[in-house]
Amino acid sequence: EVVMTQSPATLSVSPGERVTLSCWASQSISTNLAWYQQKPGQAPRLLIFGASTRATGIPARFSGSGSGTEFTLTISSLQSEDFAVHYCQQYHKWPITFGQGTRLEIK
């Protein structure tokens, strides 16, 4: 099983700041990585797939990078609506696995 590890678990940031979330895979997953954002009471929303491709309707302030085992999600200027939990997910091999999530909270 590919274990996905996200760091940090919680990040306190101020609106307008640039933030980088990290995700590591326990083995190479090429660029078969997706990022999701989840707000309380809502289903997750796909942000990024293929490690760096934004899904339809996702603002340009969200960008993804990485390949192999190390990946990042960068939000260039945090907006109030971005304070949520963000998950990475690998779809390189079965079983599909998610990271434990990084919560962005207002500083």
Next chain:
Amino acid sequence: EVQLVESGGGLVQPGGSLRLSCAASGFSFSDYWMTWVRQSPGKGLEWVASIKQDGSEKYYVDSVKGRFTISRDNARNSLYLQMNSLGGQDTALYYCVRELFSGAGNYYVYWGQGTLVTVSS
């Protein structure tokens, strides 16, 4: 518009069974892998099971192998999850999800609203 509507959740005793259903509309159901993802209260996301377009391939997370069965009825545009020998660790909101592009990879842009399964005596 793609719609995924789950049903069948509820309160069940430990050791009991439930069958979840997902009614799909707004797309050609038989063209897509379909998946169940769950989320325990206050916890993260866990992929549960996926099924290929024609049902010929099925994959499960280890913790449900031998207890859960994923199936589909393409004529009815429906996805199912038969859950047996339920335990407290199965308490979760179960989402029916669809891959973004047919066969391009199991990442999910379409999510249902979820159906809550509570296992308790």
